[in-house]
Amino acid sequence: MYADAHAHLFDLSARLGADPVIHDGDRVCASAHSREEFLWQEDYARARLGQVILSFGIHPQEPSLGESAFLHELARSGRIQAIGECGFDLYDPAFKATERAQREAFGIQLELARETGLPLVAHCRRALHLFFAEAAALKRLSAVIFHGWPGSAAEARAFLERGVNAYFSVGKALLRGSPRLADTARSIDAERLLSETDAPYMAGRGEGYTGLGAIGDVVNAIARTRGTDASEMARILSDNFSSAFRLVP
Numbered sequence: 049m050y051a052d053a054h055a056h057l058f059d060l061s062a063r064l065g066a067d068p069v070i071h072d073g074d075r076v077c078a079s080a081h082s083r084e085e086f087l088w089q090e091d092y093a094r095a096r097l098g099q100v101i102l103s104f105g106i107h108p109q110e111p112s113l114g115e116s117a118f119l120h121e122l123a124r125s126g127r128i129q130a131i132g133e134c135g136f137d138l139y140d141p142a143f144k145a146t147e148r149a150q151r152e153a154f155g156i157q158l159e160l161a162r163e164t165g166l167p168l169v170a171h172c173r174r175a176l177h178l179f180f181a182e183a184a185a186l187k188r189l190s191a192v193i194f195h196g197w198p199g200s201a202a203e204a205r206a207f208l209e210r211g212v213n214a215y216f217s218v219g220k221a222l223l224r225g226s227p228r229l230a231d232t233a234r235s236i237d238a239e240r241l242l243s244e245t246d247a248p249y250m251a252g253r254g255e256g257y258t259g260l261g262a263i264g265d266v267v268n269a270i271a272r273t274r275g276t277d278a279s280e281m282a283r284i285l286s287d288n289f290s291s292a293f294r295l296v297p
Contacts, residue, residue, distance in 0.1 A: 049073035050263040050282055051289035053217045054133070054169065054195045054244040057092055057100070058085040063248045063257040067092065070099050070260060075289060079133050079169065079195075081107040083118055090127065101293055103130035103169050105157055108137040111149040116156060123164045129293050131161045132169025133195050139173040151178075158185055167191035167293055172198055180206070187211040191292050196221070196246060201232040208240065215292045217242040220250040220262060222269045233273045242292060243267050243285045 050071075057078045060068045070076060078093065078100055080086035086104050093100035104122050106115060122128045134157040136150050137143045143150075161168040167190050172179055176199050179186070186192050187210060197204065197216040207214040218241060222229050233241060243266045248257035271281035289295070 049286055050075075050267055051243060051286040052076040052245050052247075052260060052263045053193060053215075053242040053289060053292070054079055054219070055247040055260065056080075056085075056249065057247075058088045060248040060257070060259070061088070061092075064259075068247070068260055070096060074260070074263070075099050075101070075286070076260065077101050077103055077130065077169075077289075077293065079103045079105070081105055081110065081115070081133070083115060086118075086122070101129040101295070102127065103132050104128050105132035105134040105169065106153040107133060108135050108146075108150045108153070108171055109143060111146055111153040113153060113156070116153075119157070120160060123160050123166055128166065129295070130167045130169050130193070131157050131164075132193070133171040134168065135171040136175035136178045137171060137173045138175045138178075143173075154182075158182065158189075161189050165190050165294075167193055169193045169195050171195055174198075176203060180210075183207065183210040183212060186214075189213065190294060191215060193217060193242065193292050195244065196250075197229065197232060199232070200228050201235045204232055204236050204240070215240055215242050215288060217244045218270055219244045219246050219266060220252065220258060222273065223252065223265060230273050233270050238274065238276075238281075238284050239288060239291075241270065241285060242288055243270060 078089040191213045271278040
């Protein structure tokens with residue numbers, strides 16, 4: 049049984065031309081940042097109770113507040129289990145130019161996560177300093193799930209030392225040989241790790257897209273990196289998924 053902490057099932061269905069298949073026992077957090085995407089994933093989840101949980105957020109690459117009212121409605125009505133992905137993306141000049149809008153959108157979502165008790169799914173590219181600047185506010189949240197963790201093991205520990213209930217999600221960058229991600233996967237407490245595919249994104253060389261089946265490869269890579277039995281690693285990551293998203297066992 050695998051737990052995939054971050055995927056885009058609507059986008060994956062468009063690549064496949066069919067509904068994605070989730071194997072029995074597996075669980076996925078499906079992330080959305082548009083109304084169309086969310087409503088499709090909500091319908092998909094209804095047919096797969098217990099396997100799909102939902103998140104919705106204003107993505108920093110498109111930091112418009114046009115869906116803010118919809119986000120508040122979803123969060124306050126219990127239709128989502130997490131807020132995000134949200135955060136900061138300073139990867140290139142075009143994204144850097146929207147930093148003020150990103151800050152405004154993130155502030156709204158940070159406050160909503162505090163108000164509702166929902167975990168926050170964080171997107172971060174070349175912007176960890178902005179998250180560290182928000183550490184006091186992040187500490188007040190039920191959990192912060194760093195999707196596609198971009199930092200070092202030392203930076204991961206620094207969030208924990210500041211009292212942030214942080215989880216660090218490991219994806220296909222580990223399969224690509226990222227030394228920083230391997231060090232994080234190897235050296236931080238196992239109870240702070242999550243596994244993800246980011247399907248259909250993060251495709252490897254020669255791949256048209258990433259499918260949900262890649263979660264097994266990610267979990268096995270984490271297990272090898274830690275020198276742990278793969279089945280035991282899958283169990284730990286599944287337990288972490290329940291803890292991070294505040295799911296009833």
